Amino acid sequence: MSANGAVWGRVRSRLRAFPERLAACGAEAAAYGxxxxxxxxxxxRLSKDFCAREFEALRSCFAAAAKKTLEGGC
Known part of the structure; x- marks a missing residue:
């Protein structure tokens, strides 16, 4: 496999792992919902920042999941 092929292989494996990592954010997603x-x-009465606390928890969880995916950790 060429160097370029190896890079794309790592990218594909990270993308495949991402949905599983996002699934760990179910509690945060449910709270926001x-x-x-x-x-x-x-x-x-929906207004700006009404659910800001719940959204921030969900965003933080997604960011942590993305970071784990990029680092290749489990």
């Missing part, structure tokens, strides 16, 4: 759902329900 509940917040948005509650704020858009009848009588709810």
């Amino acid at each position: 509940r917040c948005v759902q509650a704020s858009t329900a009848p009588g709810g």
